[in-house]
Amino acid sequence: MKRVSVHIxxxxxxxxxxxxxxVIRLLERLDxxxxxxxxxxxxxLPAYNAGIVPETKKVxxxxxxxxxxxxxxxxxxxxxVNMIRKHYPEILADEPDWQRRAADLSSxxxxxxxxxxxxxxxxxxxxxxxxxxxxxxxxxxxxxxxVSEQPKKLIRALKGAELVEMQHADTxxxxxxxxxxxxxxxxxxxxxxxxxxxxxxxxxxxxxxxPGCYLNVSGYISRHHPDKRVVHIADLLAGLSDSQGC
Amino acid sequence: MKPQTHRYKxxxxxxxxxxxxxxxxxxxxxxxxxxxxxxxxFPDPDAAREYSRAxxxxxxxxxxxxxxxxxxSATRAGAKVYWxxxxxxxxxxxVRLAKExxxxxxxKGKSMVTEESGLNEALAAEGVQPYESDLGEFIIQLLERPPxxxxxxxxxxxxxxISDIFIEKGVMSDATTDPVELGYAARCYLREKFHHLEMGIxxxxxxxxxxxxxxxxxxxxxxxxxxxxxxxxxxIMSLEKVVxxxxxxxxxxxxxxxxxxxxKLGAYVSMDTxxxxxxxxxxxxxxxxxxxxxxxxTIYEDATYREVLQCIRCGACLGNxxxxxxxxxxxxxxxxxxxxxxxLTPLLLGLDRTKDLxxxxxxxxxxxxxxxxxxxxxxxxxRHRQKQREKDTVFHGSGxxxxxxxxxxxxxxxxxxPTLWRSAIRAARLAINRKSNGGIVREVxxxxxxxxxxxxxxxxxxxxxxxxFRKNRS
Numbered sequence: 067m068k069r070v071s072v073h074i075x076x077x078x079x080x081x082x083x084x085x086x087x088x089v090i091r092l093l094e095r096l097d098x099x100x101x102x103x104x105x106x107x108x109x110x111l112p113a114y115n116a117g118i119v120p121e122t123k124k125v126x127x128x129x130x131x132x133x134x135x136x137x138x139x140x141x142x143x144x145x146x147v148n149m150i151r152k153h154y155p156e157i158l159a160d161e162p163d164w165q166r167r168a169a170d171l172s173s174x175x176x177x178x179x180x181x182x183x184x185x186x187x188x189x190x191x192x193x194x195x196x197x198x199x200x201x202x203x204x205x206x207x208x209x210x211x212x213v214s215e216q217p218k219k220l221i222r223a224l225k226g227a228e229l230v231e232m233q234h235a236d237t238x239x240x241x242x243x244x245x246x247x248x249x250x251x252x253x254x255x256x257x258x259x260x261x262x263x264x265x266x267x268x269x270x271x272x273x274x275x276x277p278g279c280y281l282n283v284s285g286y287i288s289r290h291h292p293d294k295r296v297v298h299i300a301d302l303l304a305g306l307s308d309s310q311g312c
Numbered sequence: 313m314k315p316q317t318h319r320y321k322x323x324x325x326x327x328x329x330x331x332x333x334x335x336x337x338x339x340x341x342x343x344x345x346x347x348x349x350x351x352x353x354f355p356d357p358d359a360a361r362e363y364s365r366a367x368x369x370x371x372x373x374x375x376x377x378x379x380x381x382x383x384x385s386a387t388r389a390g391a392k393v394y395w396x397x398x399x400x401x402x403x404x405x406x407v408r409l410a411k412e413x414x415x416x417x418x419x420k421g422k423s424m425v426t427e428e429s430g431l432n433e434a435l436a437a438e439g440v441q442p443y444e445s446d447l448g449e450f451i452i453q454l455l456e457r458p459p460x461x462x463x464x465x466x467x468x469x470x471x472x473x474i475s476d477i478f479i480e481k482g483v484m485s486d487a488t489t490d491p492v493e494l495g496y497a498a499r500c501y502l503r504e505k506f507h508h509l510e511m512g513i514x515x516x517x518x519x520x521x522x523x524x525x526x527x528x529x530x531x532x533x534x535x536x537x538x539x540x541x542x543x544x545x546x547x548i549m550s551l552e553k554v555v556x557x558x559x560x561x562x563x564x565x566x567x568x569x570x571x572x573x574x575x576k577l578g579a580y581v582s583m584d585t586x587x588x589x590x591x592x593x594x595x596x597x598x599x600x601x602x603x604x605x606x607x608x609x610t611i612y613e614d615a616t617y618r619e620v621l622q623c624i625r626c627g628a629c630l631g632n633x634x635x636x637x638x639x640x641x642x643x644x645x646x647x648x649x650x651x652x653x654x655x656l657t658p659l660l661l662g663l664d665r666t667k668d669l670x671x672x673x674x675x676x677x678x679x680x681x682x683x684x685x686x687x688x689x690x691x692x693x694x695r696h697r698q699k700q701r702e703k704d705t706v707f708h709g710s711g712x713x714x715x716x717x718x719x720x721x722x723x724x725x726x727x728x729x730p731t732l733w734r735s736a737i738r739a740a741r742l743a744i745n746r747k748s749n750g751g752i753v754r755e756v757x758x759x760x761x762x763x764x765x766x767x768x769x770x771x772x773x774x775x776x777x778x779x780x781f782r783k784n785r786s
Contacts, residue, residue, distance in 0.1 A: 242674025
């Protein structure tokens, strides 16, 4: 089995460290060999989305230097995977050597659920969750990577879990990075709608594969419906531990 | 139309509390379903969308040649083609036509490009009264409001408000909120004007290069009326509306109607190739086709922006945009709203005047997925952000402010330098976790605004994952 190089997105590293630990627990439980490069930072997506391209290139090069020789890279964020797969080769287009390295790396980078289901053909991760689960289709996974069935298969295979329908599951939650702060009133309307759909679904827990969506929806739920729970899918699969915290 | 793009946040805030607007916006989701159902009628909906995109991409790739070919074909058919460099030029041409013939009023079919050019204001200023004949446009003209939606301009207006304005402006005398009666009142009012109409003005959905034909799609029949009842017809289009052949035009009609209203075809499709021929008894004796540039040649010259010109104004991106769905059309401050407006308006008005249009987006890609014309809106908006930052001279980028510039540069520098990155996280942790309570942060540096106004933030891990891993696994 290929050794997985674990990419822990910056938001997971800092604000959701338990989710990072869930990934490790999951890999260890499934006997998947892994490595974690401690000199990893951020994929550069926030800078790229803000339009500062020359600086983003330097971040991309750092990422390629860190991960470039790995057999396979697995990340807990669809938007990071999109950044690496699609945007690295674009922004490095005027530097052929770097672009070649970026293109070479891009085919070896996967989102966690995508890697488990599509590459390793694992659906039952040996986990357990007693209750109803709603799944939010994050934009970067659904429309960016075409990942939708993979997480659902993993959820259905959890012992005791029942995947329930949620209205408008594929509508954006209103995160959008800086958008959620700069246009917080609009963002709040969007996340409130997502929260209402979750409440109406009757699910015990809402899960998703994207750290940005997680911070947005869980932040709103924590403020307005503190009795409800939102979890990143890595946590759900590994078995829920304490909530994120310091 | 006077741009209000600088008032985006203010208008959005106002619209989010407007109950009527919200009621309509919530209905949009149902229209999205209807649209999808109409596409499912194709043997292969994805292939149909791809073909439609390919037609638009090829048309824009050959735009100069196709426009020249169109001019030749249309002229051969007897039409007069006028190239207008900008809005003023187009308006002056049309005003001059009316003035030369002592025309006191004109009737218009719905046309977004005349919203862009401000034709109504130009006509009125010269004493030529324009009457909008699309029911929605007719209503917003009386109310003096901008269009709420590029396809349904007055779709958010309450019937009571329509009744009131119809009485106030003498369209009808007895109050009613029955939509059929309101429509009938407008129809009777306009019918009288159509009887004596000398000049009709319409937009153009498609211009066919091969034949010189102009095509209009509608559901009310008013455009056909504008084209058939007067002696002079003026049809105006922005220069990207051309397609190579009738075969492609007919296919584009199928995707345009499905994407706009979820119909397989609009109720009326009219095609005009030149004015009335000698042996014919109906139609105008003069057909003027105004081709408006208004900044589009400049867009064409930029290879990364050219795809903006593929847009066919169907409105599918508006109906599916989660942000349009909250703030409605007024917030975008000009003729074009939703993702297509966010892509196009900054290029026509300048990046410096339209910042909110390209920053207020989560880049969710829903617009791109439903677009039958092949626009990749998120990529275009990211490009706007890039050009704004680089102070692009062609599209008037004004740069970031010092704080943003320093913040982003610092972020990128740290992200490329692991030791700096780790120290930055430690510093941020000190600031952010100071006021944390039970792992939850509701205030940073004494402030609870932006994100924190309505959402909590977890505190920064102590240890972070990286710190935990170094200690426990490596």
